[in-house]
Amino acid sequence: MKLPKLNSITALVLKRTGLGLVTLLVISLLIFVGVEALPGDLAQAVLGQSATPETVEAFRKELKLDLPAHVRYFTWLGAFVKGDFGNSLANRRPVADLIGWRFVNTLFLAAVTALVAVPVAVLLGILAALYRNTLFDKLISMVTLSTISFPEFFVAYILIALLSVQVAVFPSIANINPQMNLWQKLYAICLPCLTLALVVIAHMMRQTRAAIINILSSPFIEMANLKGLRRLRVVVRHAFPNALSPVINVIALNLAYLVVGVVIVEVVFVYPGLGQLLVDSVSKRDIPVVQASGLIFAATYVLLNMLADVLSIASNPRLRNPR
Amino acid sequence: MIAALKLLRSAPFSARLGLGMVLVTLLAAILAPVIAPYGETEVSGDVWLQASKDHFIGTDNLGRDLFSRLLFGARNTIAIAFVITALSFVAGVIWGFLAATVGGWMDQLLSRCVDIMMAFPTLIFALMVLSVVGTSIPALVVVIALLDSTRVFRLARAVAMDIEVMEFVEAARLRGEGLWWLMRHEILPNAMPPLVAEFGLRFCFVFLFIAALSFLGLGIQPPTADWGSMVRENAGAITFGIYTPLWPAAAIAFLTVGVNLIVDWFLYIASGLED
Numbered sequence A: 001m002k003l004p005k006l007n008s009i010t011a012l013v014l015k016r017t018g019l020g021l022v023t024l025l026v027i028s029l030l031i032f033v034g035v036e037a038l039p040g041d042l043a044q045a046v047l048g049q050s051a052t053p054e055t056v057e058a059f060r061k062e063l064k065l066d067l068p069a070h071v072r073y074f075t076w077l078g079a080f081v082k083g084d085f086g087n088s089l090a091n092r093r094p095v096a097d098l099i100g101w102r103f104v105n106t107l108f109l110a111a112v113t114a115l116v117a118v119p120v121a122v123l124l125g126i127l128a129a130l131y132r133n134t135l136f137d138k139l140i141s142m143v144t145l146s147t148i149s150f151p152e153f154f155v156a157y158i159l160i161a162l163l164s165v166q167v168a169v170f171p172s173i174a175n176i177n178p179q180m181n182l183w184q185k186l187y188a189i190c191l192p193c194l195t196l197a198l199v200v201i202a203h204m205m206r207q208t209r210a211a212i213i214n215i216l217s218s219p220f221i222e223m224a225n226l227k228g229l230r231r232l233r234v235v236v237r238h239a240f241p242n243a244l245s246p247v248i249n250v251i252a253l254n255l256a257y258l259v260v261g262v263v264i265v266e267v268v269f270v271y272p273g274l275g276q277l278l279v280d281s282v283s284k285r286d287i288p289v290v291q292a293s294g295l296i297f298a299a300t301y302v303l304l305n306m307l308a309d310v311l312s313i314a315s316n317p318r319l320r321n322p323r
Numbered sequence B: 001m002i003a004a005l006k007l008l009r010s011a012p013f014s015a016r017l018g019l020g021m022v023l024v025t026l027l028a029a030i031l032a033p034v035i036a037p038y039g040e041t042e043v044s045g046d047v048w049l050q051a052s053k054d055h056f057i058g059t060d061n062l063g064r065d066l067f068s069r070l071l072f073g074a075r076n077t078i079a080i081a082f083v084i085t086a087l088s089f090v091a092g093v094i095w096g097f098l099a100a101t102v103g104g105w106m107d108q109l110l111s112r113c114v115d116i117m118m119a120f121p122t123l124i125f126a127l128m129v130l131s132v133v134g135t136s137i138p139a140l141v142v143v144i145a146l147l148d149s150t151r152v153f154r155l156a157r158a159v160a161m162d163i164e165v166m167e168f169v170e171a172a173r174l175r176g177e178g179l180w181w182l183m184r185h186e187i188l189p190n191a192m193p194p195l196v197a198e199f200g201l202r203f204c205f206v207f208l209f210i211a212a213l214s215f216l217g218l219g220i221q222p223p224t225a226d227w228g229s230m231v232r233e234n235a236g237a238i239t240f241g242i243y244t245p246l247w248p249a250a251a252i253a254f255l256t257v258g259v260n261l262i263v264d265w266f267l268y269i270a271s272g273l274e275d
Helices: A006-035 A041-047 A053-062 A068-082 A095-130 A135-149 A154-165 A181-190 A191-215 A221-227 A229-271 A274-284 A287-314 B004-011 B014-029 B065-104 B103-120 B122-133 B137-164 B168-176 B178-216 B225-239 B246-271
Strands: none
Touching: A006 A068, A006 A287, A006 B103, A041 B122, A068 B225, A095 A135, A095 A191, A095 A274, A095 A287, A095 B168, A135 A191, A135 B246, A154 A191, A154 A229, A154 B178, A154 B225, A154 B246, A181 A221, A191 A229, A221 A229, A221 B225, A229 A274, A229 A287, A229 B122, A229 B178, A274 B122, A287 B122, B014 B065, B014 B246, B065 B103, B065 B137, B065 B178, B065 B225, B103 B137, B122 B137, B122 B178, B168 B178, B178 B225, B178 B246, B225 B246
């Protein structure tokens, strides 16, 4: 039986999805092994020094730590896929309850940041590439280099100092709850959004600028200029379509970074998101929560990287049909 | 030596600025026990005092002199970051060169392993491992070195592959030189420039990473002075309009901007652009 011939893009997407799933599987294995097979008996660590051997044994039985490792792994994975993440060690509630709304909050923050940061960064990158080596470009380069070098919490605290303490415009603690409407939520997350956006814009702008400069020095652009085409037409119709592929790649990669950078910002602004939960659970050694949130973060990261891969290949006709 | 001095003279202003910033911080770190007016954990005044002639920049949340803690923090954080970068470099370079020189299945195996490890967001991975193993300094060093060596592996492998196809390597092989000799005497000297630039960049990232982990409370534990945890301890002051946490955070930014300026200059030289 002959299989129907797959369109090249579909084949590409399927291949990358398969690769992504395999990576996720290995990551879940790593998470499981990393947490359960490292030195430091889990039950002992959680119950502390004063626990009697009987309590430790009972606790191990409850966490099913006495079963062999591979059985535990598959039970955990099976339950995870069904949405049952186990119970938190700190307060005995199902982990899924804790994670669900927090994940939505984190996604909200990341989405708003991305919506703000991406257009600004791409625009600035294009402008800087067009006017390279002018004062504008040098100034922007300096500012972005500094912003990249700053730790996120530095930017965060400076913004708090300027916009929340000195001028009292924005709240320094971004607390949102379901009762707020959209505008109130947006107001509350202004500062964390700004912090993340500044760092992401800095990264994206530099990479966009580099990509566009690369393209502007190609022979076909020189040809278009020699032909006497207007500058705008050269940029929009000749340079930009070629720049799509690397720029999309840059955007998707930075979105992946956003997912991680959001952890620090959430801690600084005490934003009720998944990042804060992860950090709290790590200090409390609440292993089920750490495992579940870690896996969710990793999955989002892998997904975004995969998307970057697929999109950047799909937007470049030369790569779509390799010969 | 002469070549290095000539290179320095041709450096643009930004690179010299960066060099100056890094040197200042290094000097502060090395001379900390000598120039610090107070001890690392010595309580010498009231909480959150302003700058005065007793306390150069003021005090922190427990009344310890901020300036002395900044100096000792430089020492601790730079030392640990350096050890981690050196370790990750040794591991990454050895594996990268091995993958490039031996090739075949070893290359495939190592590359796939590194791909999987790089698919993991570093902060999350570090947080998870630290939650189990605890936040001791050796654990911190091993975890971050392991995670960072993946990036070094990529670069070392790419560079070694470029060098490995050259005639002098082939000649050395035909002479009967062993694998280790090849890596050490043929490939390594030729791979130095990009590796040195990468070392600087990696040091920067490791430094920021340690600061971030300490800020989250999972890195270097108090009372050891460390810039990241100093930001965390003094964070509460901001809401009262006391800008104490900005000092250690600014110190972190100061060092990383300096290193970034130098690395930018290195990359500019290496790329040979006429830009």
